[in-house]
Amino acid sequence: MVIEYIRYRVPQERLDGFEAAYERAAVALRAAPQCVDYELSRCLDDPATYVLRIRWTSVDEHLRGFRGGPVFGRFFAAIRPYVEDIEEMRHYRPTGISGSGGAAPPSLYEWAGGVDAFGRLCAAFYRLVRSDDLLAPIFARMDPAHAHHVAMWLAEVFGGPATYTAERGGYRHMLGQHLGRAISEAQRRRWVNLMMDAADEVGLPDDPEFRAAFTGYLEWGTRLAVRNSQPGADPIRQAPVPRWGWGVAPPYQEGPRPAGTRGAE
Known part of the structure; x- marks a missing residue:
């Protein structure tokens, strides 16, 4: 750009x-x-x-x-x-030096309650997953730190610190967790439903504006994950972690690609 x-x-x-x-x-x-x-x-x-x-x-x-x-x-x-x-x-060309001032509305991350809120959300979510007949087999060998890593991802997506990018490798690493898994539509919907149940359980804000933005990301992200997980998929591999805002889906632009690679159209 x-x-x-x-x-x-x-x-x-x-x-x-x-x-x-x-x-x-x-x-x-x-x-x-x-x-x-x-x-x-x-x-x-x-x-x-x-x-x-x-x-x-x-x-x-x-x-x-x-x-x-x-x-x-x-x-x-x-x-x-x-x-x-x-x-x-x-x-x-933008330098990357940017930010919000005091008059700006809080980020979704701040409105949710910060990193602790996303930690509680993911802990509750994966407890629900372990007893779910459709999703439990997928996560049967889940890394004990998996819930923490997903909390880091969600915190960064919703406007928090870029910890997932710094410590886990950003979008490319998250993409690698889905490649070749052939996630089904039924599994995607169950994932979204359980995440919404977990949000209710841990008391994430229930105002319509927050929940609309929160649900919008879950729908967008899981549909992208389903597409990228199918056999033969050739998704974009070099891209930033999406940054989600109030009622606005970010344009998802890929970053620089290594020579010889090709992303999905």
């Missing part, structure tokens, strides 16, 4: 039509497969100044894919009168 910033300083006589022009141009951005998202902001201190932020899948996809593609003509036609007003147009 790369971010393009375009800074405009628009003369007073053309200001009235600028935002309308970008409303038209945005139709092309929404249709462009190379564009992840965009945002136009206006300066409060100097209302003649605008900054357009566009997140592209890559520099090459922007410069070759978008500009050489079928929708660029519509985009450029809309903003052509303002090209001469551009003061800066550059690509930036």
